[in-house]
Amino acid sequence: MSATVQRHRDSPRVRRLARDHGVDLAGIRPSGRHGRATSTDVLTFAAASAQPPSPAPTTAATSVRVERLSRRRRVIAERMHRSLQESAQLTTVIEVDLTHVVTVREAVKNEFRSRYGVSLSVLAFVAEAAVRALADHPVINAELDLGAGTVSYPSSVGLGIAVDTEDGLVVPVIRDAGDLTVGALARRIAGLAARAREGSATADDFAGGSFTITNTGSRGALFDTPILNTPESAILGLGAVVRRPVVLASETGEELIAIRSMAYLSLTYDHRLVDGADAARYLTSVKTRLETPGRSWADSVGVQEVAR
Template sequence: MTSTQSAMTVRMPTLGESVEEGTITRWLKEPGDRVEAEEALLEVSTDKVDTEIPSPVGGILLKVLVSEDDVVAIGADLAVIDTEGPSSPRTPETTDGDTDLSPSLDAEGQAPGRTRPESPAPEQSESEPASPEREVTHSKATTGSRSSGESSAKGATTETQQATAEPQTSRSGAEATVSTSSAASQDNPTTVSEKLPRIRRTIAARMVESLQTAAQLTTVLEADVTSVADLRRAHKDEFYAHTGVKLSFLPFFAKAAVSALSDHRVLNASVNADVTEITYYGRVHLGIAVDSDNGLMVPVVRDAQDLDIEGLARAIADKAERVRTGKIGPDELGGGTFTLTNTGSRGALFDTPIINQPQTGILGTGAVVERIVPTRRDGALSLEVRSMAYLSISYDHRVVDGADAARFLTTIKQRLEGGFHASDLY
C-alpha cells in the first residue's frame, strides 16, 4: 500500500488467465462492519469459478461501490475501507490509495445485506458462454483459455452428469421466493420459484452452445476390465500405504485414454470456428470432471502423458479435493485438450457426454459391474463372472468419423483388457 491516508480502495483482483471481468454475487460485509486483513469481503463469480475476495487490510468498511449482480472489470473499484477506523463506523473519506488482492477460493458462510452504491458500476456484458454438458463444472463449467498457441476447452462436462440446483439459497446468490400465484398456492402450497444461480445459467448457455456448434455423436463399446479389477484388488492396500491415495479405476481409465490419444490424434485436437483448420496437440492436458456442492468443475491435469498410474491418481485426487474445498485456481480450469468424465462414479452404466468446445472429443467411463459373460477358450464355451464397463466417446463429427471414434475406443479397450501390470503402478 502506498497511501498515507487511512481510507483504502479495494479493487477487483486478477481472477485468472483470460478473465477480464467478474460478477458480484454476494457481499459478506456491510458498511460499518469491521473486517480483518485476509478476511472474506465478498464473493465474485466468473465463467470459470466462484471466488471469495479477501480484504487486503483490516479496518472498517466505509462503503461498497458496486451492487450484487453487477459485472465488474478487473481492476475496478469495489469498496472503501478505513484502515484506522474505530470499532464504530464513520463517514467516508477521500481515497488516495488502492491495492490489488489475490482471490481466496475457500468460500463458506451466509452473506448479510448491504447498502446500494452511490454510483453504479459501468455496464458490461457477461462472460462469453462456452460449451459443456449435462453436468458442467462449476466448471463453472469449466472453461478454458487459449495459451501457448493452444486452443483450450471452453466448456464444462460431467462426472455424474446430474448437477442439481438446491432449493435453498445458493452460494452464488440465488434467492428462493414463494410463488404469489393464488391458484398455484391453493393447488400446492409449497410451490416455490427460484432464480437460477449464475453457474447454472452459465452451464445452460454452454451446453446449448456446444450442441449448436458441433455435430455431436456418441459411440459406445464394452470392455472387460477384470484384469484391472484383479490388479487393483491385489495392490490397493499397498498403494494407499505408499501414496496416501485410494486406488480407484479412474487412473487406469485415464492412463488408457491418454496412451490411446497418441495413436488417434484427431481426438486430442481442436477445430477453429469456421472449420477450416484443425490443431493437433503433441501433449495431453487432460480435463477431469469433478462433482462438488457448487456444481461440476473440470480441472486440468497438465502433461498427463508423462504420468504413471500413481502420478495420475495423485493428480486426480489433488484436483478433486481442491475443487470440493473451493481452493482450485481459475488457471487450473482451462487449457485442456481432451476430457474424461467418470459417469460411473454414481452408478451410471454409460452416458452421452457433451464435448467441451473447441475440443473434438470427451470420454465417458461407466460403472464397473460384475456380470456373467460367455467366454470361449480353446474352442470351449463357458460362462464366467467378469468385471465389465461401458466406454462412450462423444465426438465432433465434423472432423472425427465414426470409424475414428470406434478405433480409439478399441485401443482403450485393448489397453484395459491386458496392458496393465504391477510395474505400471509406480
Template sequence: MAQDIEMPALGESVTEGTVSRWLKKVGDQVAVDEPLLEVSTDKVDSEVPSPIAGVITEILVEEDETVDVGTVVCRVGEAGEAPSAAPAAPAAPAVPAAPPASPAASPVPQTPAASSAPAGGGQAVEMPALGESVTEGTVSRWLKKVGDKVEVDEPLLEVSTDKVDSEVPSPIAGVVTEILVQEDETVDVGTVLCRVGDGVAAPAETSAPAAPEAPAAPAAPAVPAAPPAPSLPENPAELPGAGIPSSIKREGDHHVVQWAYPQVHTGYPGTMTAQGQVVPPSDNAPAAPAAPAAPAAPAAPKAAETPAAPKPPAAPPAPAAPKAPAAPTPPAAPAAKPAEKPQAAKQVSGGYVTPIVRKLAREKGVDISSLKGSGVGGRIRREDVLAAAQKPQAAPAAAPEVPAAALPPIQPAQERGKTEKLSRMRQTIAKHMMNSLASTAQLTTVVEVDVTRIANLRARAKDSFAQREGTKLSFLPFFVKAAVEALKAHPKINSRVNDETNEVTYFDHENVGIAVDSDKGLMVPVIKNCGDLTIAAIARKINELAAKVRDGSISIDEMSGGTFSITNTGSRGALFDTPVINYPEEAILGLGTIVRRPMVVKDSEGNDTIAVRSLVYLALSYDHRLIDGADAARYLTTVKKRLEEGDFSAEVGL
C-alpha cells in the first residue's frame, strides 16, 4: 500500500511551504532517505527525503504550489502500484535523435565540429540555481584552470550571490577544456561557466574520418567516445547533468548548497550505479551511437570525390599513433586516462561528497578515499569523517615536544597589504550589527565577581564529570545557569519591544543564544528552554552546538528563537568588552577572562585580609529604551551572588 508523503514542518512558526522543484517523477524508484522534492518557506529551503524505498505512484502538489504543513504532496508505494512508466521509455528514443545531427554534420558542418574540438567535447557546467528568487551569480574565484585535471565532485570554482556563497563541483572526471566566465563576472542562472572533457576529444575528431577510409574495424570501436562530442553543443540543456538540481540549506547567518545528483540507474558520468559504483565519463557513451557512425561512411565517399580528399589519408597515422607509440610519454597520457578513472571512482565510491563534508575532512586530516560511507548507497556523511578523525587521537602523546620548543616568531598575515571584498557572511553580520545599534539605545554595565569557589569546585569535579556525562566541564555552564536563574527574577532583561505597537512582551521561557567563533564569523546557536536544564545538560548542549557551528552542520531551527544572549570573549583573554545586543533581543551578557590576583577579603572572624582569588568581569549591554541602569545593576547583582555562593556541588556530582 502506498505511503503518503506530507509537507513537513520546516521550522518554528512555519505553517506552509512551497514546492520549489520535484527531483523525482511518477514511476521513478527511490531509496530510503533519497530526496524526493525541494520545498521552500520564508525561513528555509530544504529537501524532503523518502521515508521508504519504493516507486512514486502519485504526485499531488505541482511545482510552485503553496500548501499547509501536513498536506500530502505525493505517494510512494511498491512497483506494482505505479502507473505505467512506459512514457519514461521514449526518453531512450530521444537519444537516437542525436545521430541525425551527425550525418548532418558530415557534409559541411565539419567546420562546427572543429569549433567544438577546442572545448574538448566537454560537458557544460552551468551557473546553478543557488536559492529561491536568485536569478544570477558572480564567479568569485576559479579553483581550476584550463588543462587542469578534475575528479568527480571536485570543486571547479566558487560562486556568490546576495544570499549564499558556494563551490560548484565537477559532475564528471576529466580535464577543464574551456573557461567561459572570468572571475568577478556576474551571469544569469543557467549560463555555461566552463566545459569539462576527457582531454582527448580533438584527436578522436580527426580519427573519425579515418574510420570510413580504413576498414580496420578495431579503429572504429576505439572511437565511440567521440560521437557524443559533436552533438553536445547542439542542445546543452539535454546534456547529462546539465540541470543538476541543488537546494539551499540555511545554517545560521549563512547558507550551504546541497547538490542532488542522480543516485542510481541513470548512467550519467560521475553518478552511481545500483551497485554503488561511479560511472566514468567514457562508460556513458551509449552503444547505439556507434551504429550511426556507419552512415558517416557514405559521406566519406563524397569527400573522396573532391581533390581535397586525398589529404585526409594523412589522418590514419594519427589513429595508429595512439596504439603503437604506447611507449612514448605523449600517447602514454591517454593510456593513463583509463587508469585514472578507476582511481576517481575509488575516491568517491560512496557517491557525492558535499562541500561541507569535504572541508571537514580537510580540517580533520581525514582521507575521504579511505572511508566507507554509512549513508544511502554508501554515501560518506559528516559522522563518518568525525568517527575517522577520533581514531588517531592517540597521536597527541607526542605533544609534550611542543612546550620544549621555543615560540616561533610572529609571522605577517597573508592579508597584509591586500584589498579584498567582504565575504557574504561578513556583510550579513555587518548589517545585523548596524541595525541593532540603529534600533536600540545601548549601554553597558560591568560588575566584578569572585568565582574562587566555582574554580575550586570545577577543579575537583571536572574529571569525574567528563567520565560520567561524556562531555567537558568548562566555566561557561556555571555562568549560563546563574544567568538564566536571574532572568526569571528580572523579566525586563528577557523581553522584547514591538516598535510598531509600542508593546513589550515578557517571555515565560529562557532561550539563550551562545556566541560561537567560527572560521566564517560569529554565529549564535540557541539553547531552547535553558531555564529548565541542569549544568550537565547545559554543558552538553553548549559543546554540541559549538561543534555543529564549526563543522557547518548547524540547522536554521537551532539558530532561531533566542530571547537572551551570552558571549564569552574571555575565552580569548579579554578582561571585558561592551557587546552589541543581538537585536531584537533586549540584552546580552559578556563574560571576561578569569584572572587570579590578590584582593581584600574577610576571614572567618570578620577581619580584613589579603588573599589570591579568581576574579571575572561580567558586562551587560542592554536597551535603555526599556531597561534602566538600576534594572541592569539589580540583574547583575543577582548573578554575582549566585556565582559567589558557588552552590553547584549536587549538579556536578559532588
C-alpha cells in the first residue's frame, strides 16, 4: 500500500492538525491502530522539527601555544608521580605559635644581615627545631626498603631544602644539619638557594638527603600537603606566618585573647613506616622547641655564636 493511500486512513482531525503545523504525514512513523498516525505523533514530529539544528563545531578563535617540557620539569613530574605510586602518603598538620621566634628574629635580623649579607629567615628557626627533634624521633629520618624488609637509620641528618627556581622545584641538601645553629642554617639555606636559582649548584649539592623541609608559606599559602622526596620517609611544610588573635591561658589559669604570630606545620610521611602517632609526637616536639621562650635563641643567632 502506498504512503498516499495510507495517509488517507488517518482521521480528519489528524490531517487538519498536520496541515496547521506544516507536517507531512508521509514522514511520520504512525503509532496508532492499523498503522494510523495520532495527534500525539503529529505534535511530537512538529516539536522535533522546530528544534534548531546543532551548530557545527567551529575552530576556536584563540590559538594554543604548545611547548616541550624542559628536562628538569620532566624529571620533576616523573619523580612526583613515582613518589605517589611507591609510598603510602599521609599528612598531619599542627598549629604553632612563632611569636617568640619572630621576636628574636626582629631583634637581631639587621645585625645578622649586616654581618653576613643574608636574611635571617623564620625558616632557619624551624629547620633548627625540626632537625633537633629528629634525634628523639629517628623513624622520621629513616628510609624503608620494603623489598629487602629493612629500615635504615642514618647517623646524621641530610636536610633537603625545597627551592623554587624559574625551571621548577629543586632540593639541595645541607649535610650534617644536626650540628648547625640557627645562624649557620640561615647562611647555608641562603647559599644553597642562591646557587640553585643561579644554576651553579653541583650534583653534590643535591646528594645525601634524608629529610626535607619546604617553605610553602613563602608565597602566602597557609599550608599544603607536600609530596615525599622519596626515598625519604617524611617532609615538613612551613605555612605562612600570620598575625591573628588566639586564646591563651594566663598564669592564674584565666583565658585571655592575644595577638600572636601563628603558622601551620604539615608533615607528610610514608605511612608504611611512620604511624600517625609517630608523626604527631614529632610535630609536638618541634612545636615545643619553637614555642619555648626560655630557649637560647639569641645565642644561636647572635654575633658570638654565628661568627664561628
